[in-house]
Amino acid sequence: MPRLHSALRRAAPALGLFAAARLTGLLVMAGWAWRIDRPPRRTLARSWDSDWYMLIAEHGYGRTLTWPDGAVQSDLAFFPLYPGLIRAVTAVLPVTSGSAGLLISWAGAATAALGIYAIGELLYGRRAATALVLLWGLLPHSIVLSMAYTEPVLTAFAAWSLYAVLTGRWLWAGALSALAGLARPNGIAVAAAVLAAAGYSALKARGDARGGRLEEADREARGEARERDRGKARERDRERHREKARGRHRRLWAGAALAPAGWCAYVLYVGFRTGDPLGGYFAVQRGWTSKFDFGVGALRVVRDIVLRPALLPMVLAILIVAASVVLFALLVLARPPVALLVYTGVLVLITVGGSGFFESKPRFLLPAFPLLLPLARAMTKARPGAAALVTVALAGLSFAYGTYLLMLSPIAL
Known part of the structure; x- marks a missing residue:
């Protein structure tokens, strides 16, 4: 607990800035909603995919939509963790499904911000970590972090994993990865990161052990091994060290085996059910037009946007994906740690290489917070005036565009 309190004190400025950014964005959106006579809470809780999650929480799976062209959209496309949490909250609190969804999303966003700060501080220090959290809270699509959507929950589990x-x-990494895999389809990126990091760590440990054996052989050749091995106490110390290493090895592979369990379990469940x-x-x-085609479908959409007049969300989607x-x-x-590199790479690959719902690609990238690490580090080295100007510009874009997406845009987030 003392370490937790110390960590929260260090993270307090970053969490305060994040909360201020998201609260301001909500107030701007709510002001416009009241102006056009729309209830802000319902807009946040029951817009687009949020309504599917609420219906799953209230009635379970089994809803489908059939379109005139024969396409069938099933609610089995939506992963179960978020609606399961909504049902659990409504079972113990006297709130509606929409309110429960918002409470879970807001708690997830705060937990994710704390995890993002912890990673940034561990790698680059407090200033870079604070900038990283603030940048994440001011992304153009960050209004999603305040909605009844699954991105905040996924990002929370991903960051802490x-x-x-x-x-x-x-073991914590594997368990949190399994939960991330139950939150969203692209939660598989967390499992890929854990597996890659576990493999890299095992190879490195094997190389270190081999290097240690070579060093020991060299010492024996110089007659130094006899002095080192003298006495039973030293032998017991070495045995304890080996036992700890075996324990670390077992935990490493147990965590790696657990990491993809959530994602695989739900994919198999849907498979057996269908x-x-x-x-x-x-x-x-595929009923939702979502498939991985190495970007062929996305390139066709980009071509159409370039050659014909397009809606603002489509244009900004191209710019955000390119960025x-x-x-x-x-x-x-x-050269970040392997886990961050693989996690981010898989998220970017899924986003760029997938077809369907091109306008939603910026939302799919919200959990890819390590993309902001180079910008966060650059902001810590920039002059205060320049950093403040960038922050104000991002805030204006985030608040205005978030309001537009919810209040004016005719297409889904």
């Missing part, structure tokens, strides 16, 4: 990897807590164990879930996603690719290249050059 990655922090557990970076600090060597492999009669196709391995392909059923992906067939459900994410550039930021990922900068992140690679910064």
Whole structure:
């Protein structure tokens, strides 16, 4: 507890800035909603995909929509953790499903911000961590962090799973990754990060052990081994060290095995429910026009946007996705830990290479907070005036565009 209190004190400025950013965005949106006579709470709780989650929480799975062209959209496309949490909250609190969804999303956003700060502080210090959290709260699509959507919950589990990897807590990393895999389809990125980091750590440990054996052989050749091995106490110390290493090894692989369990369990559940164990879930996603085609469908959409007049969300989606690719290249050059690199790379790959709902791609990138690490580090090195100007510009864009997406945009988030 003392360490937790100390961590919260260090993170308090970052969390305060994040809360101020999101609260201001909510007030701007609410002001416009009242102006056009729309209830802000219902807009946040029952817009677009939020309504699907509320219906699953209230009635369970089984709802489908059939369109004139024969396309069938099933609610099995939506992962179960978020509606399960909503049902749990409404079972113990006298609130509606919409209010429960908002409480969960807001708690998830705050928990995610704390986890993002912890990672930033661990890698680059308090100033960079504070800038990282603030930038995440001021993204153009950050209004989603205040809605009844699953991105805040996924990001919370992802951030703390990655922090557990970076600090060597492999069982925590695997358990949190499994929960992330139950939150959203792109939660598989967390499992990929845990597995990659576990493999890298195991290879590094094997190399270190081999280097230690070579060093021991060299010492024996110089006659130093006899002095080192003298006495039973030293032998007991070595045995304890080996036992600790075996324990770390077991925890590492247990965490790695646990990491993809949530995602795989739900995909198999949908498969068995639809009669196709391995392909059923992906067939459900194709009903929503969502599939991974290495970016072919996305390129067609980009071509249409460039050649014809397009809505503002489509244009900004192109710019945000392009910026994410550039930021990922900068992140690679910064040589972050393997877990962060794999996690971010998988999220970017899924977003860029997937087809369907092009306007939603910026939302899919919200959990990819490591993309902001190069910008956060640059802000800590910039002059205060320049950093403040960038922050104000991002805040204006975030608040105005978030209001537009909820109040004026004719297409889904």
